[in-house]
Amino acid sequence: MTRTAVLICPGRGTYNKPELGYLHRHHADKASLFAGFDAARVAQGQEEVTALDGATRFSVAKYSRGDIASPLIYASALADAQSLADDIEVVAVTGNSMGWYIALAAAGALSPQHGFDLVNTMGSLMQQHLIGGQLVYPFTGDDWRPDPARKAALLALVDQINARAGHVLALSIDLGGMLVLAGDEPGLAAFEEAVPQIDGRFPMRLANHAGFHTALQAPVAAEGRKHLNGAMPRQPAVPLVDGRGAIWQPGSTDLMALWDYTLGHQVVEPYDFTRAVQVAAQEFAPDLFIVTGPGTTLGGAVAQSLVHQDWRGMADKAAFKARQSEAPLLISMGDAAQRDLATRAPS
Template sequence: MTRTAVLICPGRGTYNKPELGYLHRHHADKAALFAGFDAARAALGQEEVTALDGATRFSVGKYSRGDIASPLIYASALADAQSLAEDIEVVAVTGNSMGWYIALAAAGALSAQDGFELVNTMGTLMQEHLIGGQLVYPFTGDDWRPDLQRKAELLALVAQINGRRGHVLALSIDLGGMLVLAGDDAGLAAFEAAVPQIADRFPMRLANHAGFHTALQAPVAAEGRKRLDGAMLTQPAVPLVDGRGAIWQPGSTDLASLWDYTLGHQVVESYDFTRAVQIAAQEFAPDLFIVTGPGTTLGGAVAQSLVHQDWRGMTDKAAFKARQAEEPLLISMGDDSQRSVATAPAS
């Protein structure tokens, strides 16, 4: 019996110390795939992906860089997408932030190699320019119930700070129960000073992250359009849900518009991951939501996005966990205890 799944690809920040060696542990059978990625990096004088993954030491300063993290995450996620059990039918693909580029390849709109070129180019450009920064701040409590008033208050504060002279601040990603904000240092610092600390963690600055999904990235988007050729796109094999919740269908996708979105709106405007997940749930009603590796940090945002729309009666964290215990709905391939659910046929 076929299991239907929405496939979700992660963005930056998901390849950390526990993920070192991910390609070697899980994908020793994909040497040919990785050889193409390594050759592309070597041609640019960059360290090969398999060498980065096979290193004996991990440092945040190195592995959080856009030109290092992006290709590692792409290789890990795409290899996972190619490792699903044969009884799983992917009915739609989406992703978070950089995960949109991975989603394009996972859905067949880009070849594996062209997808790698897109990710490596944009990751390198982001690192070279490193305009602005990002921080994360929650608007829901421990029960995951949506607090729309708190969210509105925080977004009003963001707008107020952005209106100050010499300050830039905007919503970067709507991420389940979290707001990812981006701006210049003055804008980020003003927000940090204005909100209470939560759990000694938030607001949390993200290392080596630029002001993604804001107008600050306009120069990066322009340079990406110069260096990359939109002719690499083809019709997706399965539907794609983008960072606005718009659906790109196989056979009827306007490829020029898809390219414009990918290196235009997607780079310089807010990315609504919550809406992408919710639209995928509503339109495709899958048996499973499968988050590719590396890492497991995106699973919480997916679960919160579903809870915030009362998906299948799940109105809070407890309800979600009860459903997961009864029959897993959300599978994180980066979690060894869950990975086999997606890679082995259902019994």
């Protein structure tokens, strides 16, 4: 019996110390895929992806860099997407932030090598420019129930800070029960001073992250368009849901418009991951939501996005947990306990 699934690809911040060796542990059979990625890196004078993954020591300062993290996450996620069990039918693909680039390849709108070139180029450009920064702050409580008033108040604060002279602050990603904000140092610092600390963790700065999905990244978007070939995209094999909730259908996708979105709006405007998940749920009604590795941090945002639309009667965290314990609806391939639920048996 076929299981339908929406495939979800993660963004930056998902390849951390526990993920070191991910390619070697899970994808030793994909040497030919990784060889092309390694060759592209060597041609740019960069360290091979397999060498980075095979290192014996993890350093946050190194592995959080855009030119290091991005290709590692891409290789891990795409290899996972190619390892799904034979009874799983992917009915749509989406992703979070940089995960949109991975989604393009996972859905067939880019070849694996072209997808790598896109990710490696943009990750390197982001690191070279490193304009602005990001922080994360929750707007829901521990029960995950939506709190529109709290969200609106926080976004109003963001607008107030952004209106101050010498301050830049904007919504970067709508991420389930979290707001990812981006701006310059005065803007980020002003927000940190204005809001209460939560659990001793938030607001949380994200290491080596630039002001993604804001106008700060316009120079990076322009450089990306210069460096990358607009002829790379092709018709997707399965529908793609982008960071606005728009759906790109096989056979009828305007490839120029897809490329313009990918190196335009997607880079300089807010990314609504919550809406992407909710549209995928409503339009494709899958049996499963499968988040590729590396890491497991995106699973919470997916679950919260579903709770916030009362998906299948799940109105809070307890309802989601109860549903998940009966029969997993959400599978994180980066979670060793869940991985076997989505992958094919080794040959």
